[in-house]
Amino acid sequence: MEINGVSWDENFAPRYTPKEMLEMGIFGGKYFNDIKKDFPSEWFENAKMVKLGEPSDITLNYFKIKSSQKLSQWKEKKWIMTDDHGWVQWYFNYYLGRRLPGEDEIQIQRWKSVIARHTGQIKSEKDLTPKRGQALLHWSWDYRDKPTPEIFKKNLNHIFLSKN
Template sequence: MSEYEARRLENIKRNEALVKNLGLQTGSIARDEAGRKTADRKQPAAKRRKLHTSQPTRTSARIASTSTQPTYNEDAQQDPSLSKRKSHKSAPVPRSPSPHLSPTQDLKALIANWSSWTPTQPPPTRDVEGTYHFASHPQFTPNKSPEAIIREGSFGGTYWRPLYSHHLHTTISEDWRELPLSWTSGLDAQKYLTNETYDPEVNKYGVSCGQSIEEWEAAGWIAHEHDVRGWFQWYCRFWLGRRCADDERQISRWRKCVGETGRWRRTLLRKYVQMGVRSVTDEGDDEGDGEEKGDVSPVVHQTCHHWAWEVRQEALDRFWAEGK
């Protein structure tokens, strides 16, 4: 066992103990999100879409054939469905180095820092609409937990694959093992986490979307000293109680994408209205009549899911009534 691996495992064990001592247990929250109804939770008249905890929902041939995807560039002004996702096998030419990392920073110290943090905040609370609230950052209100995003199918199953960083000139692997065991228990890791080939059928909505981590790095969206894999890795660690200097930037990106006035959130809700869909219901069967939730822009649905937000009945009703 290498010195780094031994130190990483020691840090993980220490953090797990700290999480347990601070009461930062997220399993009960995630299980509730995955389908268990609480006594005080208001249920809309329409049946909520079922959330599976072991595999993504079904996909129709029409949805699976969707070929347009959004970009993760929050500065892009075009409709997200106009951008094409490139293969995760691609190796784009790196642009200027990330401004967050000094070229002279010691690589071993940097890697050690990724797993040496100590949780300082409690887990979020959850309101009756299924929205999460973090005491330290009240403007950050996702409604999907990291565990739900993983279990329901995301990133084509490739997010935690071995990653070669053009900026650090090294390959990062096995860092998915720092996730709580409860988040990945029973999952096929090779299919849902470390697949080197992007598989759209793994995704909840059965479509490809977004860009590869290599492209995020080339675009300068990765703060290497905190999270070499970017947004979702940051969200996992933030959920578990870590706070760092990159929090404000990542939350700002989230708000621009799927916050109350987020571009993709509003795009998706607007499509519901344009298609005359008023209910967030089960996706149904391929032979069902009329438009289904899964047919309302599955690409934008999947993108919002990656950013820890999905359409809930309350938000849809509000948009129909107020247009916001």
């Protein structure tokens, strides 16, 4: 499928746009301080972020809890294959139209695996832990949704409309 003339894998249906993720609160407000110049400034107008050089602040996270590992741990586990700071930066670049054959398929498969694992463990809203909810948000997913074809279609429509 194409969005604004750029191919988009129809099996990849994140719930939130990068701007929405930043406004909701991810990674203690720290994740993008050193690279935000690489992305549209309007994404950061209402983003919940700390100032450059300040430590992360979990109260800026949507669920007010730490739910991520340090960048050094991601590199150690070889979850980062390019200069991106992990899956989220890859997604933000994918959203903007960058395509990396091979890596895109790997990152989309990682996304699908994380979504399936976490949503499969949530039987009801009572089963949701703030840590799981925040983790899913870091992967652009709403904890209330099951990864079904109907939800994928809804999410892709949302992404498509937001890019126009």
